[in-house]
Structures are given as C-alpha cells and as structure tokens.
Amino acid sequence: MDIEFLDDTSLSESQIATSDQSLEDHSSDWGTMPGEEHPPDVVVWPESTEDVSSVLAAANDRGIPVTPYAAGTSLEGHAVPVEGGISMNMTRMDDVLDVRPDDFQIDVQPGILGSVVDETVAEHGLFFPPLPSSGKISTIGGMIANDASGMQTVKYGEIHDWVLRLEAVLADGTVIETGSRASKTSAGYNLMDLLVGSEGTLAVVTEATLELAGIPEQIWGGRVVFPNRTEASAAIADAVRSGVDVAKIELIDELSAAMANRYLDADLPDVPMAFVEFHANHHVESEIEFFRSILAGYEVEDVQIAESGPEMERLWEVREEMASALKQYDPDLTMLTSGDVTVPISKYAELIDHISTLEAEHDLEIPCFGHAGDGNIHYTVMVRRDDPDHRALGERVDAEIVHHAIELGGTCTGEHGVGRGKTAYLPEEFNQATVDTMGRIKETMDPNGILNPGKLF
Amino acid sequence: MDIEFLDDTSLSESQIATSDQSLEDHSSDWGTMPGEEHPPDVVVWPESTEDVSSVLAAANDRGIPVTPYAAGTSLEGHAVPVEGGISMNMTRMDDVLDVRPDDFQIDVQPGILGSVVDETVAEHGLFFPPLPSSGKISTIGGMIANDASGMQTVKYGEIHDWVLRLEAVLADGTVIETGSRASKTSAGYNLMDLLVGSEGTLAVVTEATLELAGIPEQIWGGRVVFPNRTEASAAIADAVRSGVDVAKIELIDELSAAMANRYLDADLPDVPMAFVEFHANHHVESEIEFFRSILAGYEVEDVQIAESGPEMERLWEVREEMASALKQYDPDLTMLTSGDVTVPISKYAELIDHISTLEAEHDLEIPCFGHAGDGNIHYTVMVRRDDPDHRALGERVDAEIVHHAIELGGTCTGEHGVGRGKTAYLPEEFNQATVDTMGRIKETMDPNGILNPGKLF
Numbered sequence: 085m086d087i088e089f090l091d092d093t094s095l096s097e098s099q100i101a102t103s104d105q106s107l108e109d110h111s112s113d114w115g116t117m118p119g120e121e122h123p124p125d126v127v128v129w130p131e132s133t134e135d136v137s138s139v140l141a142a143a144n145d146r147g148i149p150v151t152p153y154a155a156g157t158s159l160e161g162h163a164v165p166v167e168g169g170i171s172m173n174m175t176r177m178d179d180v181l182d183v184r185p186d187d188f189q190i191d192v193q194p195g196i197l198g199s200v201v202d203e204t205v206a207e208h209g210l211f212f213p214p215l216p217s218s219g220k221i222s223t224i225g226g227m228i229a230n231d232a233s234g235m236q237t238v239k240y241g242e243i244h245d246w247v248l249r250l251e252a253v254l255a256d257g258t259v260i261e262t263g264s265r266a267s268k269t270s271a272g273y274n275l276m277d278l279l280v281g282s283e284g285t286l287a288v289v290t291e292a293t294l295e296l297a298g299i300p301e302q303i304w305g306g307r308v309v310f311p312n313r314t315e316a317s318a319a320i321a322d323a324v325r326s327g328v329d330v331a332k333i334e335l336i337d338e339l340s341a342a343m344a345n346r347y348l349d350a351d352l353p354d355v356p357m358a359f360v361e362f363h364a365n366h367h368v369e370s371e372i373e374f375f376r377s378i379l380a381g382y383e384v385e386d387v388q389i390a391e392s393g394p395e396m397e398r399l400w401e402v403r404e405e406m407a408s409a410l411k412q413y414d415p416d417l418t419m420l421t422s423g424d425v426t427v428p429i430s431k432y433a434e435l436i437d438h439i440s441t442l443e444a445e446h447d448l449e450i451p452c453f454g455h456a457g458d459g460n461i462h463y464t465v466m467v468r469r470d471d472p473d474h475r476a477l478g479e480r481v482d483a484e485i486v487h488h489a490i491e492l493g494g495t496c497t498g499e500h501g502v503g504r505g506k507t508a509y510l511p512e513e514f515n516q517a518t519v520d521t522m523g524r525i526k527e528t529m530d531p532n533g534i535l536n537p538g539k540l541f
Numbered sequence: 542m543d544i545e546f547l548d549d550t551s552l553s554e555s556q557i558a559t560s561d562q563s564l565e566d567h568s569s570d571w572g573t574m575p576g577e578e579h580p581p582d583v584v585v586w587p588e589s590t591e592d593v594s595s596v597l598a599a600a601n602d603r604g605i606p607v608t609p610y611a612a613g614t615s616l617e618g619h620a621v622p623v624e625g626g627i628s629m630n631m632t633r634m635d636d637v638l639d640v641r642p643d644d645f646q647i648d649v650q651p652g653i654l655g656s657v658v659d660e661t662v663a664e665h666g667l668f669f670p671p672l673p674s675s676g677k678i679s680t681i682g683g684m685i686a687n688d689a690s691g692m693q694t695v696k697y698g699e700i701h702d703w704v705l706r707l708e709a710v711l712a713d714g715t716v717i718e719t720g721s722r723a724s725k726t727s728a729g730y731n732l733m734d735l736l737v738g739s740e741g742t743l744a745v746v747t748e749a750t751l752e753l754a755g756i757p758e759q760i761w762g763g764r765v766v767f768p769n770r771t772e773a774s775a776a777i778a779d780a781v782r783s784g785v786d787v788a789k790i791e792l793i794d795e796l797s798a799a800m801a802n803r804y805l806d807a808d809l810p811d812v813p814m815a816f817v818e819f820h821a822n823h824h825v826e827s828e829i830e831f832f833r834s835i836l837a838g839y840e841v842e843d844v845q846i847a848e849s850g851p852e853m854e855r856l857w858e859v860r861e862e863m864a865s866a867l868k869q870y871d872p873d874l875t876m877l878t879s880g881d882v883t884v885p886i887s888k889y890a891e892l893i894d895h896i897s898t899l900e901a902e903h904d905l906e907i908p909c910f911g912h913a914g915d916g917n918i919h920y921t922v923m924v925r926r927d928d929p930d931h932r933a934l935g936e937r938v939d940a941e942i943v944h945h946a947i948e949l950g951g952t953c954t955g956e957h958g959v960g961r962g963k964t965a966y967l968p969e970e971f972n973q974a975t976v977d978t979m980g981r982i983k984e985t986m987d988p989n990g991i992l993n994p995g996k997l998f
Contacts, residue, residue, distance in 0.1 A: 186782050186887035231727045242725050244734075245702065260975040266883040267915050268699050269952035270688045270738050272959060272967050272997060273979045277701075277734035281727050298784040325643050327755040329822070365786070365831075367824040374822075426723040430643035458724050495726035502729060510729050518717040521986070522730045528985040529978070540729060 085125035085168065089146055093138035099129045099176075110171035115159040115422065115503060122164050124151065124171035131176050133251065133259060133290040140288065141257030143170055143534050151536045152284040154195055154223040158230065159422045160503025162283050166538040172288065174225050180204050181291065188296040189248065189265065194225025194289045201294065210296040213240035216499065217404045225289055230501035231281030235332040235403070238324065238457030239363065240297065242499070244280040249293035252279055254286075255530040265293055278525070283501050284536040286529045302368040305332070305361035305396045306389035308379060309353055313337055313452070316356040317436040319382040320456040321429050328375045330457060332361035334403055335436075339451035343409040350402045353386075358456065359403055360389065361396075406453050410464055417449070420478040421505070423463035425489035426498030432459045438488050439463055442481050450481075460498040487512070502540045542582035542625065546603055550595035556586045556633075567628035572616040572879065572960060579621050581608065581628035588633050590708065590716060590747040597745065598714030600627055600991050608993045609741040611652055611680040615687065616879045617960025619740050623995040629745065631682050637661050638748065645753040646705065646722065651682025651746045658751065667753040670697035673956065674861045685746055687958035688738030692789040692860070695781065695914030696820065697754065699956070701737040706750035709736055711743075712987040722750055735982070740958050741993040743986045759825040762789070762818035762853045763846035765836060766810055770794055770909065773813040774893040776839040777913040778886050785832045787914060789818035791860055792893075796908035800866040807859045810843075815913065816860055817846065818853075863910050867921055874906070877935040878962070880920035882946035883955030889916045895945050896920055899938050907938075917955040944969070959997045 090100055107123040130136045143150050149169030156163050165171050178195035185208035190201060198219030201212045216227060216234040226232070228250070233242040240246075249263035262276035263269070279287055310316035313335075320333055336344075336357045344350035360375070362368050372389055379387060390396070410419060427435050436452065439461070443450045454462040463485065467478035486496050486509055496502075496509035510519045523541055527533075547557055564580040587593045600607050606626030613620050622628050635652035642665035647658060655676030658669045673684060673691040683689070685707070690699040697703075706720035719733035720726070736744055767773035770792075777790055793801075793814045801807035817832070819825050829846055836844060847853070867876060884892050893909065896918070900907045911919040920942065924935035943953050943966055953959075953966035967976045980998055984990075 184885070184887065187885040188782075189885070231731070233725055237725065241702075244731070245698075254974075254978065258974045258978075259972070260978055261971040262975065264883075264952045264970070265885050265950035266917075266952045266955060267886065268690055268694065268883060268917070268955050270881075270954045270956050270958045271952050271963065271970055272738075272976065273743075273982060274688070274701070274734045274738050275975065275978060275982075277731045281729075281731050286730075325645070327822075365784075366827045370823045424727075426721075426725055428641070428644040428646070428722050429724065430641065460723075460725070493722035495721045495723045495728050497727045498723060498725050499727050501727045506728065513721070513728055514718040515716070517711075517715045518719065518732065519729065521711065521715075521717055521732060524985050525730060525732075525982060528981050 087126045094134050101127045113156040113158045113163040115161045122166045124165040125168045127171045129173045129176045136253045137257040144256045147532050149537050154226045157218050157222040159500045160505035162503040191293050213297050214243050214246050229283050233499040239331040246295045251291035252287035252289045300363035301365045303392040304368050308358040309386040310356045313356045315383045318433040321432040323378045324429050324457045331363040333457035334359040335456035337452040340453040344402050347409040347412050417466040418469050420465040420467045421482045424497045424500040426460040427492045427494030429459045431492040544583045551592050558584045570613040570615045570620040572618045579623045581622040582625045584628045586630045586633045593710045594714040601713045604989050606994050611683045614675050614679040616957045617962035619960040648750050670754050671700050671703050686740050690956040696788040703752045708748035709744035709746045757820035758822045760849040761825050765815040766843040767813045770813045772840045775890040778889040780835045781886050781914050788820040790914035791816040792913035794909040797910040801859050804866040804869050874923040875926050877922040877924045878939045881954045881957040883917040884949045884951030886916045888949040
C-alpha cells in the first residue's frame, strides 16, 4: 500500500511507522489464535481529535481500512486488521482532560489506562466502578468499544452505565458529540450508547466523560469454599436473587484454583470457591450477616470474610491474573476459547451444570471462573495441541455451550464483544432482521466500510 | 384519506375508528398548546405484534404517517399526528406477559400503566424504580419512547437503565429483537438504547422486559424548609455531591407550594422546600444523620424526617399532582412551557439563581419544582392570556433559560424528550453533524418517513 496519502493529514513523521516490528506488534490481540494474525500496512499514532479526523477523512476517500488499536487486550480478535490498511494506535491520546470532583466526573482521552483513571480520582475519594479485571493494562477506549464490565458490575453496572458523554469521529472525519455532562438527557437519539459496544466499526472515540462513585468507607471481603461447582453456583445465584448487596461475587472453580496455586502462588484450596466483596459506608456487617444467612441453606465448607487488608488484596490480584495463569495450564494443551456467555441469574446453576456435564461426557478440561453475580462465566475449553480432531471436538462443545446459554435466555457475550469470534451467534440470539438492521446502520455511518472491517458482522 | 387499505391488515372493525370524537381524542397531548392540535385521519387499536406489523407494513407501502399514542401524557406534543394519517393507540396492548421474580424481571406489553407494573410485582417484594411522577396515568411504552425518569432516578437511574430487552416493529413491519434477558450483553450494536428515547420515530415497541428492584425494608422521608430558592438548591446539590444516598430529593419552590396549598389542600409552608426519601434495608438513620450533617452548613428553617406513613404518602401525592395544580395557577395566566433543563449538579444553584433573576428582571412568575438531585428543574413560565407581547416575552425568557443550561454543560431536556418543542436546541446542545447523523439513522430505519413525522427533527 502506498502511504503517501498520509502527507495530506495532520500527522508528522513520528506518528507513522511501517517497520516490520511495528506491523507485527499490531497484527494480533489477546484473542488471536496462532495463524490468525494479520498485519496492517501502516501504523499511525494520532495525538489529537484533528489527527484522527484527518486520517479517517483521507482513508475514507481512498477506501482504506482503519482498525483502532490500543492495549490489544481484546479477546475476540477485535484489534486485528484482517484486511490490512491502517492500524490506528490510540495510546498517545491518554490525557486526563478535566476532573470535576463536585460532579463525580472526569474527562479523558481514550488511550488512558483504566487504573490511571482510578489513581487520578482517588485523591478526591472517588473511583470508576465498572473497570474490567484487565483494568490495569487495558484502556478506557477499548472498554468503551466492547461495553466492557467487570467484577463490580454486579453492584455498579457496566461501562455504558458510567459513560456520560463521548466525542467521536465518523468514518468521513466528521466529529460528533453525544451524551451530556448532565446526569441524564432525553435530547434526541442516544447515539452514545450506539457507539459504546460498537467495537470501532461505527466511529473512533476521541474523548469521554466518565461518571465516578465515592469510595465506600467500608470494604470487606473474602472467600467461601464449596464442595463442588453445582453448590457454588446455586448458592451464589441465590444470594444475588435474594438481594444481597454484594460488590463482587466471583466463581472460581477447582481447575482455575489449581492453576492459580501453581503459577501465582495463590495458596488456595483446590475446590470451587466464591470470592466476595462488600461495600458500604456504615454497618457493612449487617449485609454480610444477611449473606451468611443465605449460605446457611447450602453445603459450605468454609467462610472467611473480614475487613479489607493485604490478604484480600492478594486474593483479588490472583483473580485478576487468572486468565494469564490459565494460559500456562498444561504444555500439551492449548486454550481454545475464552467463553463469555451470560444467562439470567435463575439459570446460572443450570448453565454451570451443563458445562460440567459436557466436560465429563467428552473427557475434556474446561476451567471456569467469572462474574457469577451477573450470570456470566468465563469457561475455557482446553484442547490437545496439534490434534485437529480434538480441536474440532472442543469447538463443537464450545458451540453447544453457547447455544444452550442462548436457549436459557442468555447472550453469547456478556462483556468481551463479538469481534471475529461470535458473529455466527447473533442471528440466533436476536433474529436475522435485527442483525440486518445493525448492518444498515453500519452502512449508513460508514458507507465505504473502512472502520474495522471483518468484525461484528 | 381512504382507509380501505386497512382491510389488508389483521385489524377487525372494532379496532378502527374515524368518529369525530375519536379523532379529537387523538389530536393533542398534555404538551399541546391551544391551536396546536391536529387530528389523525383514523385511529387504530392494535392488540398484538402482528396487528402493529400489518398496519405499519400497509402504511409504509402507501407513505401514510403513523403516530403512536397511549396515555397522551407527553409534554412536548409527541403524540400529536401533525401530518394526519394513523394514530396508533397502544392501550389495548397492556398485558403482563410473564413475571420472573427470581430474575427480578417482568415482560409487559407497552400499553400497560406504570403503576400496574408496580402493583403486579409488589407481591414478590419488588418494584420498578424509575417510574416518572405520572406513573399512575402514563404507560411503559410512553416512558420508553421518552427515556423518562422520575423522583427515584437520583438513586436508581432512568428508564433505559431498567429496560433489558425490547421487541419492536420497524416502519416496514419487520419485527426486531433487541437487548437480552441476561443482565448484561455485548452482542452487537445496542439497538435497544437507540429505540429508547426515539419518541416513536424509529420503531413501535411491542414488548419490553423490565428489570425490577427489591422493595427496601426501610423507607423514611419528609421535608426540609429553606428561607429561599438559593439556599434550597445549594443545600440539595451539596448533599448529592457529598454522596448522601438519597432515594428522592425534590425541590418545591414557594410558588409551587402555594398552588399545592390552594388546589390540593396541601397545608405546606409557602416557602421553598426539599421533599426527601431514604431507602435502606437496615440502619437508615445513619444515612439521614449524614444528610442532617450536610444541612447544618445551610440556613434551614425546619427538618421533618420520619418513618414512612400516611403523612409522607400525602406529601408525595402532592408532589405527583403538582403539574395539575399549576394548571390552575391564575385564571388570567396560562402556562407557556414545561421546562425540563438539566445541568451538572455543581451548576444547579447557579441555574436556579438565573431563573430567579430573570423572573425578577421581567416581572414574571416562574414556579419551579423538580428532580433537584439530578440537576433537573421543571420551571413553568406563566404568561398573560391573549397578550401576544407577554407571550413573546415569556418565550424569550424560556429560550434564555435553555441556552444558559446548555452553556452550563446541561441539556435542553432531562426526561420529557424533544417532540415538537425542543427541536431547535439540538444543534446547539450537540453540533449540526451530530443531528445530521441522527437524521441519517432515521432515514435508514424509516426511509418513507412514516413514523411520527414532524417530531425530534
């Protein structure tokens, strides 16, 4: 590809790279299986809305694909430039633009890391509740692109609940403003929530106003140990359905716990557990007592809940690093998928039982962990390396889990997004007319199809 | 208009009316000023998704406008069929389809009254938190169309935060499915939140899954009396900014209080007040104590907060009927507008002061009440009947309030929607490119422009 057209943009030389290393660095993300990498023709690093706008306008005129890239932590291949063209690396646009503690608001550029937002507002006693577990290494822009969520979603909601306003650039370079710094608005179509979760296929976000919450005065947490997955998932679902005000409630199964022990020195029992956390400004013990009263109806081997301290912080670190521990699962096995199905909470135990049944039936290992309080599970089908038959079996089992989750009234992806990996499930989850409607909106907003082609559809 | 084409639809005779009374009944809503009524050519009452689909398909083929109608409580003329055609009355589609208390969910048809939802789920200890003050007389479909909100939004959020899933019919009769019964999803574009707040201009909603919350075990509330609006608005904003966990915090000014006394036998002091309510499952007094500690920094004449009882219920009834009391304000005066601006909470006192200044400067009466905790105010500019100059003055002052709210980072409408009344402000609040983008989405989804023409743009 001839990149001379970039001379017409506001970019300087230091914002453009075509070295092999740069292209390789932008050819994959966390969700890319070996052999599925694809390099861009050029990488650009915009430093302003004007840069984004001028690159998009120039690319749009020429029909050149543009795939936004930031931390590369997407799990469904979102950031892979499957048709080449431009990889637009947003990480230089990582400024805090304004903090307004009186309004519980911060304005940021999209390339900022989630944890930097938290660090910036901590001095005001505030935090950004919906950060995903990857918040220390992933960017706000990426979270917006996927409508991410995290461990605290069970209490506080998803990314889209905490984004108040977006500035974004359309495919033709036009800058639009969506949402409001007011806490609510009914002014016109909600373009903001159309952009949130659109995976870089409708526009490139250049600025976001995020809402913040007050850091609770009391943070207590710990772990509950169960004899098996069935009992763990049933107890967790019951607690949520009973209205226990829990800030985090994660399922960690025996296989995940074993990996955490081996690779993260976690010192956990090798049995299914719930990791929990409670947030309150006063009388947190009353809520924990309520939680214990629900647990009393289940087989529970051990409950340890206490005021937050180093031990609990270590527990959450282990949870955050679970995905990387799983990557080292077994040298003979490779991770096939990163499951992300989510079902209504009343169906959660049934979903987990179904996974366990398939695991036994096909003699597979499928470690499971995730945001149980949301009805969300991250299951990972492990398959033998260089064994196409085993891989095919794993793929069939994975598809069966997704089909079953959709049958239970659930979704193929609770927070990871569609990317390349989940496109086939959309017509099943909605209907074909709905997916066609999404397609028409894509065509309207990006008529030349330059924005992250090959994803979501 | 020849209505023979309705023979091609699934409607029976009892679902079609062209009587003068029917047409007149559907020619206005609460936001229609005298002289701005417009009748439809025919009224239809669909009873199923199929009815909606077949009417839309037939109308779309012929380019006949279709304006959805339900309770007619919209405040910006949304339900007025300004180009004639079909008024589609949704009130016969008012069934509860399914209640799933274990998932905190209910499936309903759009014509159901808000209060009926609450009554239906109360036996399970649940309620629907974002109901607007008009919830006893307005429908869920109308609330979805406007992305309404209400007194409890300060704690619980807006309608769109509590809608999980929508079935809707596009202009050509196609049925789409959006959202999920899972508590969260990242599957494809968020068409659901595009439909919520689209005022019947993109699709007709035929089914909704609503999320519910547990009725709190403790409900306490009461009123705080202030010497003037400035002190009231500053104290309320400070309480919200300080993170007081309040479930309702409403500003009622001296003019509104006087109307409530005269027409609702309210027995209130004729001074600005905050009506407040607190929800908790235990230790509600701790939060009220925190609220009192914030009030200590302001001039407060009286604080009465107690456990909920008949006296408090009466207070909230008065608040809900405030709009109708204002309609009887003064036989010589008429209500010009129902203001709905919303600003970041740190600007709320400045907004209220600005309204008071304009009121004094132009010798107007502008009663104010509203959801202060959200930064939202419903101000009403009163003008002399049959005095075009006074009306013109009122319109200028109203516009000045909206401009100022937008300058403060706010929105022209927090919850009432755009309808006919607020269209001019959208390019100012966003930018023209943003409004054009909304227009392109409208053209894509409704190419013949049949759905509620003349609104929002």
